[in-house]
Amino acid sequence: MTTADAGPSVSVVICVYTEDRWGDILAAVASVRGQSYPALETLVVVDHNPALLRRLAKAFGDDGAGAGAGGVRILANAGPRGLSAGRNTGTGAAAGEVVAFLDDDAVAERDWLLHFAEGYADPRVMAVGGRTMPVWASRRRPAWFPEEFDWVVGCTYRGLPPGRVQVRNVLGGNASFRRSALTAVGGFADGIGRDGQRLPLGGEETELCIRLTRAVPDAVLLIDDRSVIHHRVPAARERFGYFRTRAYAEGLSKALVARSVGPQQGLASERRYTTRVLPAGVARGLRDALLGRPGGAGRAGAIVAGVAAATGGYALGSLRARRRGQRFAVARPVAPTSPVSPVPTEAEPEAGEAAA
Secondary structure (H helix, E strand, C coil), X not given: CCCHHHCCCEEEEEEECCHHHHHHHHHHHHHHHCCCCCCCEEEEEECCCHHHHHHHHHHCHHHCCCCXXXXXXXXXXXXXXXXXXXXXXXXXXXXXXXXXXECCCEEEXXXXXXXXXHHCCCCCEEEEEEXXXXXXXXXXXXXXXXXXXXXXXCCCCECECCCEEECCCCCCCEEEEEHHHHHHCCCCCCCCCCCCCCCCCCCHHHHHHHHHHHHCCCCEEEEEEEEEEEEEECHHHHCHHHHHHHHHHXXXXXXXXXXXXXXXXXXXXXXXXXXXXXXXXXXXXXXXXHCCCCCHHHHHHHHHHHHHHHHHHHHHHHHHHHHHCCCCCCCCCCCCCCCCCCCCCCCCCCCCCCCC
C-alpha cells in the first residue's frame, strides 16, 4: 500500500484548548498537511475557548474546503469540557473511514498516516497506534528521568514491545480507530481523562479500548512504531514535582478505569509493567550508579517514587469511586450542525487543559 487510493480515508482530529500553544497548533496542522498518505481532512476541535475558536476560524477560514480536499475545519467542543468530549466531537464530524488523533503540541513524521493505513488492510484491526518521541525543552532528557516513565510526558515508554504488535490499548495522543468502531461503542467516556481540572488525569483511551474489544471480541489493536510523532515536553514537565503529580494522577485514573471495566482487564498490562519492567529499570539505575554513570541513582529513585505516587493515587481513587458509586457515561458521537460550531459567549469560563 503506497497511495491513498489503496487504503481507507483518514480524518485527523487535533484537540486544542489554549492560545499559549498557537505555534504548536499550527505546526501540528502543517505536519498533517505534509503527509505522504494525504488526510481526507483535519478537524481542529477547540475546548470551550471562544477566543481561540475565532482566531483559528480566521486563520483557516479560506481553507475550509471540506471532506475530500484535505481541508482544515474548526469545531467547538459540542460536549462538556475535556479531552474525551473533544475527541467525540471530532469523531462525530469526521467523514473518513478512520479517525486519527494527534496531540496539539506534537508533529507527525511524513509517513505517520501511511503506516496507520497499512494496518487496516486486515478487517479485524480496529485501532492502530504509533510511537511518540519526546522533544525536551532543555534539549536533552534530564539525567534522573527514567525512560520507563516517559508516559508521564505523553510519550512511548520503555517496556512497550517494538515493531508492529498487538496490544491491549493504544496511546491516545498518537492513535487511530475505525470510525465505525468508535461510534459503535459510544466514543470516549466522560469523567475519565483530562477535563480542565488541576490534576493531569488520563486513561480514557485505555477504558475505550477495553470496551471496544469487549464489544468486538475478535478485534485487533496494534501499535506500529513506524508511525512516529514528536511531542514537545515543556520545561515545567521536566521537573520532579510534575513527575510525581502526574504519577499520582495516573493512579487516580487507573482507579476510574478499573471501576468502569473491572480490575482484571483494567490493570492487566500494568501488572506486567510493575512486576517486570520497573524492577529491571531500578536494577539498571543502581548498576549505572555503581559504575559512576550520571543519573543512575536518580532514575532508580524516581521509579520507586513514581510507583509509590501511582499506588497512592490508585488507592485513594478506588476508595472515592466506591463511596460515590461512580459510573461513567458514553454517548454516541454526534456531528456538529455546521463546520464551525456557534461561538460560545464570552461569559464562559476560561479554557481548561484538554490535551496532554
